[in-house]
Amino acid sequence: MIALRGLTKEFPGGVRALDGLDLEIADGEFFALLGPSGCGKTTLLRTIAGLETPTSGNIWIGGTEVTSVPPGKRDVAMVFQDYALFPHMDVTANIAYPLRIRKVPRARREARAAETASRLSLSELLTRRPAQLSGGQQQRVALARAVACHPRAFLFDEPLSNLDARLRLEARTFLKRLQRELAVTTVFVTHDQGEALALADRIAVMSAGRFTQVGTPTEVFQRPANTFTAAFIGSTPMNLLPGTAGNGALRVAGAVLPLPGGIPDGPIVYGVRPEYMDLSPTPRADAFAGKVAVVENLGTAHLVTLESGEHLIQTVVPEGAEPSPGTAAWAVPRPGRALVYRDDRLVFPCPANGANR
Template identity: 50%
Template sequence: MAGVTIQDIKKSYGAVEVIHGVNVDIADGEFVALVGPSGCGKSTLLRMIAGLEPINGGTIAIGDRVVNNLPPAQRDIAMVFQTYALYPHKSVAANMGFALKVARADKAEIDRRVKEAAEILSLTEYLDRKPRHLSGGQRQRVAMGRAIVRDPQVFLFDEPLSNLDAKLRIQMRTEIKELHQRLKTTTVFVTHDQIEAMTLADRIVVMQAGRIEQIGTPLELYDNPANEFVATFIGAPSMNLMYGTLTNGVVNLAGHSVALPGVEGAGQVRLGVRPEHLALSSEGKGLPMQVKVVEPTGSETMVFLTFDGRDVTAVFRERHAFAPGDIIHLTPDPHHLHCFDAATGQRIE
């Protein structure tokens, strides 16, 4: 195994620069997710690590080797793609062992590695089947098994769960996490789904427009977002942002005051509060909001509201008989408030 060091990496297509000097250090054995909206550069960065895209500046090192000019086959990585990319005419065993066969590994060694990977992925009984006789989840396990048998220094995953249904995605998330805990191989995982990133990764790299917005553990990003983009991208439902004016540690929100002790400065701000940190208060207290839609999910109830002409979402674990049009009063938890500069979007400490 080995770590991955990305230093001042740049990527351009003609005159258009799409990756703007990215720096990431991935420790040996760490699981890191690259997350962001479509077009942010996360898959391009992964493909540069793999050697499938040339770089226009900076260095990429795997372990103690700079791999800028090495072809993919010499980088000691294994990649799992969004599409399974299995050979339909080959058996599961033949698909999993194909790369080793091309490398002219000993047949007994190939068989041993394929059987070991099949046991890890619960594929032993399917080794003689063709891909068309497998479910989507089983095909993705075969694709993962093909990577495992190579015993690489680094696993690269490019949105491997996006073609699966919702239930199977949850199951495969668990299986990928268990696989990493067992193998402890350095893993870089690309996804646009922030829930996947939060549940799988040791650390998350949040990207936007070819730049890194913040790097941290899932809970660091959730509890202390560096800016509005990270605040609203990480977490589902998204963080609420309410427009106001900061003066001497107090934010005025449409005529209602919310204290922010210790927050310096003055000016136009956006007050951030997550849906679960809005508590129901008695009439005359808190912020008056109008109910638009109520969505009971069983364990929780999501309530979509409006305040000061903007949408707000609240989540309650208790059962409430809200109806569209009701005016309810909600109080933000003072221990879980976030303040962002309205002009720059950066967090105000």
């Protein structure tokens, strides 16, 4: 288990990259740190690794406090965004390097490197140097180097970001299978919410050095705890529309919608994902009226953007059902799929336990 208590990191000039973070990552869990550039996720990973010293707070790995322990003695393995392979060493030497540092005898470390390489389909590449490898092969060598030293935890800093789209999908599946087989606690930093949703057992969404939500992929996707998380999570941005609650209804962007129980009168923000909206060619009181501004081809579906007064409202429609630009249309929220925020906190449906952090 990895545990953080009150972890804070300040850089010169008063820049607070981490702001009093508390977190527990379970033994064997695949945990993703997700957020935009500059949110503090890489700083947090480097602090867990010992490459950054916290200003205050404590870190435990496997029940042992390691806040002041140097990186080499924390028994963690880190895979960097650029793989950080030694260009003058072949694949065997790169994989075995952490064992060499630990003064493992040469025969043993080369045997361990060969065993790990076989597991990651690298056996035919052992005598090559990094310049002779593709990006996907270099990524597997970096993973093999981490696996070979049998660490207590893996720390991944956007290891897939340098791969092209197809290789990223293949590497994502490979990485998840490998982590499941090894059952090693893994902390994975990414700005790609698709990667986080696909790989992680739990996700911590970060903004300005704080966690905006910690939960399972299902929780953060279906019940984002605040509008930042709602806007950040999802391959297409969630529609977030200002409105008012009162007189038994929600009034949002010209539509009159059912008022869920327990929401007091006053201003609200109404959220619904484009995937949970249907398009009607005829007027409806419970729909958002607009004119089709843009139609984007997503392959098996189309993303339709409506201009509705001062708002842009998006909905996803099936292949072959896309309207023509300039036509009138009504976007209909599906029952049970809408979210309501008050004072930037989810009030309907009720957030899952632990969602608001």
